Amino acid sequence: MKLNHRYDDFVEHVCELLEPLGTVRPKRMFGGWCIYVDEIPTGLIQGDTLWFKVDDGNRADYEAAGVGPFKPFPDKEMVMSYWQVPESVMDDRRAMVDWGRRAYEAAVRSAVKPKRKRVRRK
Numbered sequence: 001m002k003l004n005h006r007y008d009d010f011v012e013h014v015c016e017l018l019e020p021l022g023t024v025r026p027k028r029m030f031g032g033w034c035i036y037v038d039e040i041p042t043g044l045i046q047g048d049t050l051w052f053k054v055d056d057g058n059r060a061d062y063e064a065a066g067v068g069p070f071k072p073f074p075d076k077e078m079v080m081s082y083w084q085v086p087e088s089v090m091d092d093r094r095a096m097v098d099w100g101r102r103a104y105e106a107a108v109r110s111a112v113k114p115k116r117k118r119v120r121r122k
Contacts, residue, residue: 006040014043015035016033017096017097018100021042021097021100021101023037028046030072032044032046037066038110040111042053042100043082043098044070046070050085052082052102053087053107055092055106057105062086067084067086068084069083070083
């Protein structure tokens with residue numbers, strides 16, 4: 001895959017590392033990239049930093065590594081459910097696939113929303 005944008009080497013590298021998980025595709029998003037695995041948004045790249053999808057199933061790993069959530073606006077309190085991937089993971093191909101798999105699983109869980117029952121009003 002050859003990309004013609006700023007950070008293309010990093011984005012391409014991340015996509016190649018995640019290929020064992022399925023079909024990996026980057027898509028430009030708000031000045032960064034969204035990384036899709038089998039059409040499920042699993043990661044974000046902003047600058048030269050990778051962020052993976054996090055939920056209750058994998059958050060403890062990120063907390064133990066001392067990394068935090070993505071803040072799209074530094075001057076606001078808003079955070080997203082994507083957390084920075086630790087450097088130690090970025091440097092280890094096997095760990096990257098493992099953390100990527102758990103991020104994909106978190107993304108799948110977040111995509112499955114329970115249907116709310118509609119309350120009929122009389």
